[in-house]
Amino acid sequence: MSFRSSEKVAKNLFMASNRKVASLIEKKRKILKEIDDLQNNCEHLNKVVKSIKENEDSSTFVVRCVCEGCGKTIGIPTQQEIKKYLNGF
Numbered sequence: 001m002s003f004r005s006s007e008k009v010a011k012n013l014f015m016a017s018n019r020k021v022a023s024l025i026e027k028k029r030k031i032l033k034e035i036d037d038l039q040n041n042c043e044h045l046n047k048v049v050k051s052i053k054e055n056e057d058s059s060t061f062v063v064r065c066v067c068e069g070c071g072k073t074i075g076i077p078t079q080q081e082i083k084k085y086l087n088g089f
């Protein structure tokens, strides 16, 4: 394989993964939008205290009030609620 054609192969591979990533990002955007719509239409009637990741990239867990129906974080529990969550009663 000449230098030129291997360069071309590398470029084609780059273009293929570039397109794949672009389409995955587009899918992710649509999925996040769908989750957002569901959460916005939810009345958050079933509040539960849960430990969840602080954010998607974080390995830190925090205790939050989460809607059991849609999974949205709807608030920070009170000291009382945290105690109850940690002790199980």
Ligand SMILES: [Zn+2]
Pocket (backbone or CB within 6 Å): 039, 042, 043, 044, 045, 067, 068, 069, 070, 071, 072
């Ligand atoms: Zn909800």
